[in-house]
Amino acid sequence: MAEDSGRSNPIKGVVEGVKGVAKQAIGAVSGSELLVREGRAQAAQASGYIPSAPGAQPPEKDEPTTPHPPLPPKPDQVAPELRTATGAPVEGPDTARGQQDEYLTTGQGVRLYDTDHSLRAGERGPTLLQDQHFREKITHFDHERIPERVVHARGAAAHGVFRANGAAEKICKAGFLKSGTETAVFVRFSTVLGSRGSSDTVRDTRGFATKFYTGEGTFDLVGNNIPVFFIQDGIKFPDIIHAGKPHPDREIPQAQSAHDTFWDFVSLHTEASAHTMWNMSDRGIPRSYRTMEGFGVHTFRLISADGTTSLVKFHWKPRLGVHSLVWEEAQIAAGVDPDFHRRDLADAIESGAYPEWDLGVQVFPDNPEQTFEGIDLLDSTKLVPEELSPVQIIGTMQLNANPTNFFAETEQVAFCTSHLVPGIDVTDDPLMQARLFSYLDTQITRLGGPNFAQIPINRPHAAVNDMLRDGFHQHGVHPGVAPYQPNSLDGGCPFMAGADTGAFIEAPVALPASTKRRANPASYDDHFSQATLFYRSLSPIERSHVIGAYAFELGKCYEQAIKERTLAVLARIDTELCEAVAARLGLEAPVPATPPVAPAASPALSQVGGQWPVAGRRIGILTDANSDIGDVAAAVASITAAKVVPLVFAAHGGTLQHEGAPVPISRTYFTGRSIEVDAVLLAGSPDDTNARIIVDEAFRHLKPIGVLPPGSKLLAAAGVSLDAPGVFADSGGSEIVESLIGGLAQHRVWERVVAG
Numbered sequence: 226m227a228e229d230s231g232r233s234n235p236i237k238g239v240v241e242g243v244k245g246v247a248k249q250a251i252g253a254v255s256g257s258e259l260l261v262r263e264g265r266a267q268a269a270q271a272s273g274y275i276p277s278a279p280g281a282q283p284p285e286k287d288e289p290t291t292p293h294p295p296l297p298p299k300p301d302q303v304a305p306e307l308r309t310a311t312g313a314p315v316e317g318p319d320t321a322r323g324q325q326d327e328y329l330t331t332g333q334g335v336r337l338y339d340t341d342h343s344l345r346a347g348e349r350g351p352t353l354l355q356d357q358h359f360r361e362k363i364t365h366f367d368h369e370r371i372p373e374r375v376v377h378a379r380g381a382a383a384h385g386v387f388r389a390n391g392a393a394e395k396i397c398k399a400g401f402l403k404s405g406t407e408t409a410v411f412v413r414f415s416t417v418l419g420s421r422g423s424s425d426t427v428r429d430t431r432g433f434a435t436k437f438y439t440g441e442g443t444f445d446l447v448g449n450n451i452p453v454f455f456i457q458d459g460i461k462f463p464d465i466i467h468a469g470k471p472h473p474d475r476e477i478p479q480a481q482s483a484h485d486t487f488w489d490f491v492s493l494h495t496e497a498s499a500h501t502m503w504n505m506s507d508r509g510i511p512r513s514y515r516t517m518e519g520f521g522v523h524t525f526r527l528i529s530a531d532g533t534t535s536l537v538k539f540h541w542k543p544r545l546g547v548h549s550l551v552w553e554e555a556q557i558a559a560g561v562d563p564d565f566h567r568r569d570l571a572d573a574i575e576s577g578a579y580p581e582w583d584l585g586v587q588v589f590p591d592n593p594e595q596t597f598e599g600i601d602l603l604d605s606t607k608l609v610p611e612e613l614s615p616v617q618i619i620g621t622m623q624l625n626a627n628p629t630n631f632f633a634e635t636e637q638v639a640f641c642t643s644h645l646v647p648g649i650d651v652t653d654d655p656l657m658q659a660r661l662f663s664y665l666d667t668q669i670t671r672l673g674g675p676n677f678a679q680i681p682i683n684r685p686h687a688a689v690n691d692m693l694r695d696g697f698h699q700h701g702v703h704p705g706v707a708p709y710q711p712n713s714l715d716g717g718c719p720f721m722a723g724a725d726t727g728a729f730i731e732a733p734v735a736l737p738a739s740t741k742r743r744a745n746p747a748s749y750d751d752h753f754s755q756a757t758l759f760y761r762s763l764s765p766i767e768r769s770h771v772i773g774a775y776a777f778e779l780g781k782c783y784e785q786a787i788k789e790r791t792l793a794v795l796a797r798i799d800t801e802l803c804e805a806v807a808a809r810l811g812l813e814a815p816v817p818a819t820p821p822v823a824p825a826a827s828p829a830l831s832q833v834g835g836q837w838p839v840a841g842r843r844i845g846i847l848t849d850a851n852s853d854i855g856d857v858a859a860a861v862a863s864i865t866a867a868k869v870v871p872l873v874f875a876a877h878g879g880t881l882q883h884e885g886a887p888v889p890i891s892r893t894y895f896t897g898r899s900i901e902v903d904a905v906l907l908a909g910s911p912d913d914t915n916a917r918i919i920v921d922e923a924f925r926h927l928k929p930i931g932v933l934p935p936g937s938k939l940l941a942a943a944g945v946s947l948d949a950p951g952v953f954a955d956s957g958g959s960e961i962v963e964s965l966i967g968g969l970a971q972h973r974v975w976e977r978v979v980a981g
């Protein structure tokens with residue numbers, strides 16, 4: 226057959242011949258593709274080759290069995306030159322991916338001389354249709370927006386690296402968990418309910434999604450900052466989201482749960498009780514993305530090198546500790562700085578205060594019941610207390626670079642719970658099973674077709690040979706004619722890997738004999754004990770925040786029936802909580818038919834107490850014309866030395882002058898607000914209402930306050946006593962700064978509340 230087709234010489238010979246002639250041609254006229262092709266044609270003629278061969282080399286009769294890289298293109302074929310999206314050669318610097326020419330060009334790279342005037346029939350005449358630049362500019366603008374995510378639309382992201390410490394090696398064969406392995410990551414934090422332009426500090430769950438670009442393919446850990454979820458089965462996801470999103474008639478309120486439809490749903494659908502309790506706690510208003518825990522929520526199945534499986538829950542532990550805003554701060558920030566969390570993350574990274582999280586796992590035996598200490602591991606409305614199963618640290622993540630372009634990276638990144646790597650598998654949790662379907666499905670619409678994995682931020686760092694072809698925005702230029710299996714025309718490529726060559730092989734888990742049905746197991750019936758567990762594990766101050774949050778949210782509801790129904794739910798969780806909320810609503814606290822069950826508390830769930838690093842925190846220094854600028858400069862220096870950021874406030878912009886180097890002013894009393902800082906140092910007593918408000922808010926928001934002698938009048942004007950807890954005044958400037966930093970390490974002056 227080979228002889229009949231005129232390909233009696235192995236095609237290899239032809240390819241070599243072509244390469245030789247082509248090389249000469251390239252040598253003669255560098256870069257001229259036309260000459261390369263001419264050279265190929267000559268070589269083909271010289272060998273007596275008959276055109277129309279389907280593949281790059283004649284197939285063997287038997288199905289190919291030896292793996293090898295994909296065949297080269299046929300000799301007569303060339304792919305488009307390797308260029309970036311903006312015309313630069315791919316081996317160029319990072320900037321090669323962005324705009325290139327020093328002059329404005331069209332999308333085709335033609336230089337332009339004017340972009341301010343459309344081409345018109347005379348100065349006062351109509352615009353001409355032939356104006357390519359005008360049409361291209363307007364058409365592209367008309368299509369700049371893509372749909373925002375259906376949930377988690379508002380977010381911010383950063384690049385970083387994950388370093389494994391090897392502790393997971395025994396239970397998981399994934400290469401990126403081997404000791405010392407470094408893996409590039411991209412992390413996106415988000416709120417759930419709000420639109421893309423909503424505020425960062427609203428009360429809501431936060432997304433914590435991590436893309437690990439591992440050598441064995443991409444692993445996405447798409448988690449939240451709350452370890453339990455609202456629903457047990459993903460089929461209810463549209464229901465909870467429709468209830469939480471703004472009312473469909475007026476589209477209000479934006480980005481929050483303080484409205485009737487949310488409380489209507491969660492009071493009827495009581496499996497949401499534990500997650501709702503977490504949302505009403507301080508976890509619903511994080512201080513920063515950098516101070517949030519992250520949770521994979523579901524139970525995953527890890528597979529070791531010898532095939533042993535274990536069940537695990539993933540935890541991210543922030544090295545800066547878990548900290549929250551206070552409610553009034555969150556509300557002020559939503560108006561004063563809607564980008565509060567986004568700015569905090571970007572500023573911290575820009576200033577070198579790289580946030581870090583330890584990744585840990587709770588490990589459970591993979592028993593047929595998939596339960597641990599009576600807790601159903603397939604029920605994502607339940608957590609396993611760390612006191613019962615400690616979190617074992619398996620590596621550390623550092624975020625150390627901001628995205629270059631928000632849209633290209635943060636907006637176009639596509640996380641998916643079914644992006645798994647060998648060694649990490651899913652479980653049959655019905656919430657997880659729904660997610661395995663949902664993300665890929667939604668991204669086909671959001672990112673305009675099935676090829677979004679080729680968008681730069683989504684590209685794997687492992688070699689891809691997927692036989693997926695064509696579709697909108699195809700960037701691959703795949704040679705070959707046989708994107709099907711089995712084939713012989715493409716030499717049998719691609720081959721199937723085995724366990725020894727890195728294949729993802731699902732854990733062969735035995736399924737129980739079962740009958741097809743729409744029903745939950747009996748273990749899913751307990752909707753309240755985990756809400757009680759969480760509430761009773763909190764410190765008194767945290768509990769008072771929870772009471773305040775329920776009272777606020779229900780107070781915003783219109784319908785009395787919904788408030789009463791929610792109180793009936795709270796009565797099943799905790800009597801004291803129910804009574805306190807009822808009192809604030811002016812309603813009777815119901816007595817539950819079934820009293821709350823009291824599980825053992827889990828102290829690990831409280832975030833009050835402990836000492837934490839202060840890197841990247843901010844201290845505001847309030848000055849006026851009578852301030853001793855030398856003292857201010859000294860405070861700035863010692864604050865900076867502690868890796869804390871000083872923000873100097875004054876009545877005007879510019880600098881504060883004194884004998885030493887001038888001190889730059891960061892905020893005026895007109896532009897600055899207390900929420901921008903974690904502590905204040907009063908170095909003057911400006912006669913300014915806004916300055917008084919800053920001190921008043923700082924005090925009520927439990928922030929440490931330092932007072933230098935010129936600042937005592939301002940403290941008094943704000944109605945704060947020098948003896949109040951967390952007010953440092955009776956020592957020298959450097960001791961006061963030290964005390965402030967000590968106060969920051971505890972996050973808030975909790976004694977101030979306890980002291981009443």
Ligand code: HEM
Nearest residue numbers: 374377413432433434448449454459462522659660663667
């Ligand atoms: C444990 C429960 C869940 C967690 C922790 C979770 C977490 C997340 C996170 C972090 C994101 C944002 C990803 C990003 O930054 O781009 C997200 C988006 C999304 N989630 Fe979930 N989710 C959960 C449950 C569900 C369920 C049950 C469904 C559907 C059945 C679902 C559907 C979606 C969709 C459609 C998106 C938007 C994805 C996109 O447009 O790229 N989620 N989720």
